[in-house]
Amino acid sequence: MPGRRADNLVRPSVRQLSGYVPGEQPAGARLVKLNTNENPYPPSPKVLEATRDAVDGRLRLYPDPSAERLRGRLARVHKCEPENLLVGNGSDELLAVCIRACAEPLRSVAPSRKRAATVQYFDPSYSLYPVLADAHGARRHAVPLAADFGLPPLTARGGTQAWDTKAALSLVTTPNAPSGRGYSTAELRRLCRATDGVVVLDEAYADFAAENALSLARELPNVVVLRTFSKAYSLCFQRIGYAVARPELIAELAKVRDSYSVNGLGQVAAVATLADRTYYRQIIRQIVASREALALELEELGFRVLPSETNFLLVEPPCLPAEQWFHELRARRILVRWFSARRVRKYLRITIGTDDEIELLLRAAERILAA
Numbered sequence: 001m002p003g004r005r006a007d008n009l010v011r012p013s014v015r016q017l018s019g020y021v022p023g024e025q026p027a028g029a030r031l032v033k034l035n036t037n038e039n040p041y042p043p044s045p046k047v048l049e050a051t052r053d054a055v056d057g058r059l060r061l062y063p064d065p066s067a068e069r070l071r072g073r074l075a076r077v078h079k080c081e082p083e084n085l086l087v088g089n090g091s092d093e094l095l096a097v098c099i100r101a102c103a104e105p106l107r108s109v110a111p112s113r114k115r116a117a118t119v120q121y122f123d124p125s126y127s128l129y130p131v132l133a134d135a136h137g138a139r140r141h142a143v144p145l146a147a148d149f150g151l152p153p154l155t156a157r158g159g160t161q162a163w164d165t166k167a168a169l170s171l172v173t174t175p176n177a178p179s180g181r182g183y184s185t186a187e188l189r190r191l192c193r194a195t196d197g198v199v200v201l202d203e204a205y206a207d208f209a210a211e212n213a214l215s216l217a218r219e220l221p222n223v224v225v226l227r228t229f230s231k232a233y234s235l236c237f238q239r240i241g242y243a244v245a246r247p248e249l250i251a252e253l254a255k256v257r258d259s260y261s262v263n264g265l266g267q268v269a270a271v272a273t274l275a276d277r278t279y280y281r282q283i284i285r286q287i288v289a290s291r292e293a294l295a296l297e298l299e300e301l302g303f304r305v306l307p308s309e310t311n312f313l314l315v316e317p318p319c320l321p322a323e324q325w326f327h328e329l330r331a332r333r334i335l336v337r338w339f340s341a342r343r344v345r346k347y348l349r350i351t352i353g354t355d356d357e358i359e360l361l362l363r364a365a366e367r368i369l370a371a
Contacts, residue, residue, distance in 0.1 A: 013137055021127070023337055032360050034351040035335040037177075037205075037312050039234040039287070041354070043269065044279040047235075050272035051265055063264035070267050073274045074242060080218060083247035086254055089261040091204060091226040091241030095171065096132050098224060098243075100256040102169040102198045105137035114139055115197075120167040124149075124178060124343045126202065129171050141167060144343075149179035149306070151187055154194055168197045174213060175205045178339060178349045180308030185213045192216055192223050198249070200224045207232035207284050208291075209309035217244040224249065231311055232284055233273050238266035287311050291352045297362055301369065312351045314344070319369060322348050332364045 023036035042048070067087035075082045088094040099119055106117040119133035123142040133140045143163050146152050154163045164170075172191070175182040192199045203225055206212040217225040224245040229235040240262065243253065273280065295305045295313055302318035317325045325348055326338035337349040350361070 013134070018131070018134075024335055026335070030333065032334040032353065032357045034353050034357060034361060035337045035349075037231060037310070037351045038236050039231060039283065039311070040352065040357060041234060041283050041286070043234040044273065044276040046276045046279075047269050047272040051269045054265055054268040058264060061264075062260050063262060063267060065260050065262075067262050067267050070240075070270050070274075071242075073271050077274055077277075078214060078244060080244065081247065084218070084244055084250060086243040086245075086250050086257070087262050087267075088241050088243065088257065089263075090230065090239040091202065091228045091243075092128060093258065093261055094226055094241055094243045094253075095128065095200070095202070096136075097253050097257045098169060098171075098198065098200050099132050099136050099138060101253050103133070103136060103138040104168065106139045107137060115164065115166045116168050118164060118167040118197075119169050119171065120164055121171040122151075122173070122176070124176075124339075124341060125171070125173040126177055127339075127341075138168075145176070145179075145181075149176055149181040151183060151191065154191070163191075163195075165195050166197065167195070170195055170197060170199045171202060172199060173202045173204070175203075175209050175309040177205065177310065178312075178337070178344055178347075179314050180205075180306055180310045180312060182209045182211075182307075182309030183213075185211055185216065188213045189216055189220075192220050195222065198222050198224060200226060202226045204228045204231050205310035207280075208288055208311050214244060218246070221246050221249065224253070229270050229273060232287075233270075233280055234283075235266070235269055235273065238263070238269050240266045240270045287352050290355065290358060294350070294352065294358050294362075297358075298365070301362070301365055303365075306347075312349055314347045314349050316347050317365075322346050325368065328368045329361075329364055332367070334361055334364050336361075 070087055071082040071085045074085050103119050104117045109117050117139045118141050119138045120141040121129040122145050130140050141164055174188060188201060199222055201213050203212055214225050216223045224243050226241060226243055229240040291308060298305050298315055304316040306314045323338055326336060329336055
């Protein structure tokens with residue numbers, strides 16, 4: 001139909017939607033890339049070999065839709081059954097699956113049942129959560145974290161937004177992004193026990209933390225724990241994530257996932273990763289040591305560094321606003337992340353890189369301060 005505008009061909013709610021904004025992925029530029037929390041070290045040589053060996057006639061076939069071999073390996077690692085596991089195209093797909101399965105579109109429920117359409121999350125946390133909720137037509141409910149980014153009381157104080165214990169779905173990034181703050185299993189257990197709906201513990205950074213809450217996925221019937229092979233295991237390119245929960249909940253989530261969503265090469269790479277965990281334990285220890293060393297170096301330069309249990313640091317830079325620091329570093333070919341949201345706009349988020357990348361960052365910071 002000539003002359004018909006494209007924005008009239010989609011739902012009004014989609015036209016009003018603000019999409020997720022990923023970190024910059026430069027093409028061909030020689031930049032120090034400390035902006036998207038990727039692992040600075042390559043996958044295990046055994047993973048690369050297994051992936052190369054799988055590039056053969058199998059490429060014409062659909063991958064295993066249930067990722068049986070990978071689920072079997074994961075079950076042995078986590079001391080559970082394959083029925084406790086659902087593999088997805090990154091944990092982002094599994095977040096969307098949880099919203100589809102657990103939250104009603106707001107337009108389909110009576111006002112008295114709005115909690116059935118509520119997707120709840122903390123602020124600040126992963127900025128994809130509200131985008132997924134809006135795309136589904138759910139009701140968003142953002143609960144402010146405490147001033148130090150710790151978990152707030154479950155009841156409202158001083159006019160703050162309270163945690164809704166009746167929300168259909170609650171999303172909790174633990175350790176938190178973008179703050180890096182870790183939460184104890186005990187406090188997460190209290191939160192999950194107090195909540196009637198499904199609670200997703202999004203543990204993308206758990207491998208870098210002092211403790212994790214995976215046991216809650218087996219202990220409590222309303223808990224889903226999400227993990228990813230992207231952050232600690234250098235497989236961002238392959239997009240492999242998985243959910244752990246009671247078998248009956250996993251079975252319901254599986255009904256609304258996409259078909260053949262997990263590519264075959266990704267499954268091969270993930271299985272090979274689990275077979276070489278010694279390599280990754282060493283890499284994780286190196287990243288944690290680099291994180292602590294970088295924190296001390298930045299503090300000596302006048303940065304305020306927040307405690308972190310992730311592979312990044314959230315820092316408040318000295319002398320200049322964080323946004324200006326972002327541009328000054330970008331001009332020196334160093335990418336970090338700056339967010340415009342009110343609670344975090346005074347900070348930079350810096351991914352832990354290699355020793356050489358960290359040295360370039362520190363020298364650039366010294367030059368900015370000396371200018």
